[in-house]
Amino acid sequence: MNARVREDEVHIASFVVQHREDAGAALAAMVAACPDLELAIPGPTRSVVLCESAQRHAAMDRVDQLQAVAGVLNVLLVYHHAEPAAALDEPCPQAPDTGVPA
Known part of the structure; x- marks a missing residue:
């Protein structure tokens, strides 16, 4: 994969951070x-x-930074998704009509 493709990607991730109350x-x-x-x-x-x-x-860089915060006990990567940035501007496909109410 070339550098241009990587620059055009969007990476979305979520973390659960376990930490002390303070x-x-x-x-x-x-x-x-x-x-x-x-x-x-x-x-x-x-x-x-x-x-x-x-x-x-x-x-992964953010996991390291979050773990370095005083009082943080654990950082769990829960979700990571990558796709071309242009895809975020496209409309979501419609689900087929099954006749069953949602």
Whole structure:
């Protein structure tokens, strides 16, 4: 795969971060400092962090950074998806009508 194709990809990942109760502020500050991260669900001892990046290795780099936050006990990569950036602008295909109400 050439570099041009990689630049045109979008990588979306989610993490569950297990942390001590007193680590929430430090985790939120670290996430706020990274433009490709979002603290989707903050919790007292577990939080969900999302990552959206054009960089193929960003998700694993972010795991390392999240683990380095004081009070973080574990970071679990729950989901990782990559696709061409142009595909995000395309409409979603319609499901066939089966006649069964949703």
